[in-house]
Amino acid sequence: xxxxxxxxxxxxxxxxxxxxxxxxxxxxxxxxxxxxxxxxxxxxxxxxxxxxxxxxxxxxxxxxxxxxxxxxxxxxxxxxxxxxxxxxxxxxxxxxxxxxxxxxxxxxxxxxxxxxxxxxxxxxxxxxxxxxxxxxxxxxxxxxxxxxxxxxxxxxxxxxxxxxxxxxxxxxxxxxxxxxxxxxxxxxxxxxxxxxxxxxxxxxxxxxxxxxxxxxxxxxxxxxxxxxxxxxxxxxxxxxxxxxxxxxxxxxxxxxxxxxxxxxxxxxxxxxxxxxxxxxxxxxxxxxxxxxxxxxxxxxxxxxxxxxxxxxxxxxxxxxxxxxxxxxxxxxxxxxxxxxxxxxxxxxxxxxxxxxxxxxxxxxxxxxxxxxxxxxxxxxxxx
Ligand code: ADP
Ligand code: MG
Numbered sequence: 001x002x003x004x005x006x007x008x009x010x011x012x013x014x015x016x017x018x019x020x021x022x023x024x025x026x027x028x029x030x031x032x033x034x035x036x037x038x039x040x041x042x043x044x045x046x047x048x049x050x051x052x053x054x055x056x057x058x059x060x061x062x063x064x065x066x067x068x069x070x071x072x073x074x075x076x077x078x079x080x081x082x083x084x085x086x087x088x089x090x091x092x093x094x095x096x097x098x099x100x101x102x103x104x105x106x107x108x109x110x111x112x113x114x115x116x117x118x119x120x121x122x123x124x125x126x127x128x129x130x131x132x133x134x135x136x137x138x139x140x141x142x143x144x145x146x147x148x149x150x151x152x153x154x155x156x157x158x159x160x161x162x163x164x165x166x167x168x169x170x171x172x173x174x175x176x177x178x179x180x181x182x183x184x185x186x187x188x189x190x191x192x193x194x195x196x197x198x199x200x201x202x203x204x205x206x207x208x209x210x211x212x213x214x215x216x217x218x219x220x221x222x223x224x225x226x227x228x229x230x231x232x233x234x235x236x237x238x239x240x241x242x243x244x245x246x247x248x249x250x251x252x253x254x255x256x257x258x259x260x261x262x263x264x265x266x267x268x269x270x271x272x273x274x275x276x277x278x279x280x281x282x283x284x285x286x287x288x289x290x291x292x293x294x295x296x297x298x299x300x301x302x303x304x305x306x307x308x309x310x311x312x313x314x315x316x317x318x319x320x321x322x323x324x325x326x327x328x329x330x331x332x333x334x335x336x337x338x339x340x341x342x343x344x345x346x347x348x349x350x351x352x353x354x355x356x357x358x359x360x361x362x363x364x365x366x367x368x369x370x371x372x373x374x375x376x377x378x379x380x381x382x383x
Pocket of ligand 1: 124146148153154155156157183184185186187188191214217218256267268
C-alpha cells in the first residue's frame with residue numbers, strides 16, 4: 001500500500017494538459033487553497049490561462065518537466081495522450097497520479113481491450129490489428145464493424161464503419177497501417193458511464209451512473225441519474241470499481257459502457273475526469289475535479305452523492321456559425337441566462353471550430369425528466 005503524508009495548501013500541483021478538464025481542476029484546486037502549474041503547448045489553452053503558471057511546452061520537453069518536478073508537490077493529467085515516458089520521468093521526483101502503467105492501458109485501444117479480456121470484464125467482440133495479416137479470416141459475425149486507430153482517437157476521430165473484410169482492409173490502409181482494433185458495431189439500447197475516484201490506500205467513491213447521448217461520435221447530452229434499472233447501474237458501478245482496482249488506479253477515472261440487448265459492455269476507459277461528469281460540478285456534494293485534487297493530494301475522498309438530477313448539454317463550435325455565413329458569431333447567451341436552474345460554463349477558447357467543445361450547460365432539477373425537457377428546450381432556443 002502506497003501512502004504519503006497529505007499534500008496541503010498552499011502547495012503547488014502540476015497538471016499535464018490544458019483543456020477544459022484541466023481548467024475545472026484548476027478551479028477546484030484554487031478553491032481548496034492550492035496553486036497549479038499547467039503544462040500545455042498551446043499558448044491559449046483553457047487551463048493555462050487560469051493557472052498560476054502556464055509552462056508552454058511540449059509534453060516531452062524535459063527542461064519544462066524538470067521545472068515542474070522542482071516546483072510541484074504532485075502531478076496529474078487531464079489528457080490521456082501524455083506520453084507514458086513523461087509520467088515515468090516525473091515519477092522519479094514527485095508522486096504522479098494516475099501512474100504511467102494505468103494511463104498506458106487507457107491510451108492504447110489494443111492494450112485496453114486486452115486488459116478487459118484478461119480480467120474477464122464484459123466487452124464486445126473485437127480483433128486487434130497490428131498489420132494486414134491480422135485481417136485474414138475475419139469472422140462474418142464481426143460485421144458491421146467499426147475500425148478504430150489504437151492511439152490518439154477522440155470524439156469519434158480515427159474511426160470508420162466497415163461492412164466486410166474488403167472495406168476493413170481499405171480503411172486500415174487509409175489509416176496508414178497504424179495499429180487498430182476492429183470492433184463489432186453493437187446495436188445500442190443506450191450508453192452509460194461511471195466516474196469514480198480512488199485513493200492510494202484503495203478507498204473508492206463512485207458517482208451516480210450517467211446516461212449519454214452522442215451525436216456524430218461526440219457526447220451531446222448526459223443525463224444523471226441514468227434511466228436504467230438499478231441492477232444495471234449497480235453492475236456498471238461494480239465493473240468500474242473492478243477496473244480501478246486492477247489498474248491500481250489513483251485519481252479520477254471514467255468508464256464508458258454500451259448497453260446492448262439489455263447487457264452491459266465496457267467501451268473504453270479515460271484516465272481522467274470525463275465530459276459526462278461535468279454535471280457533478282453543479283449537482284453533487286463533491287465534484288469529479290475536487291475528487292481528483294483529493295486523490296492526488298492524499299486527502300480522504302469527499303461524498304459524491306448528487307443533491308439534484310442533472311442534464312448536461314455540450315456546446316460545440318458549430319453553434320458559432322450560421323448557415324451560409326463563414327464568420328463566427330457569439331451565440332446569444334441571454335437565452336440561456338433566462339433559465340433560472342441552468343448553469344452555463346464557457347471554456348474561454350478563442351476560436352470556435354465545428355465539433356470543438358467550447359462550453360456546456362447543466363440544468364439541475366429535483367426530477368430528471370423535468371431537467372431533460374428544460375435542457376432540450378434551452379438547447380433548441382440557443383440554436
Ligand atoms: P472516442 O474515443 O472518440 O470517445 P469511442 O470508442 O467512445 O471513441 O466511440 C465514440 C462513439 O461512437 C461511442 O460513444 C458510440 O456512440 C459509438 N461507437 C463506438 N464504438 C461502437 C461500437 N462498437 N458499437 C456501437 N457504437 C459504437
Ligand atoms: Mg468514447
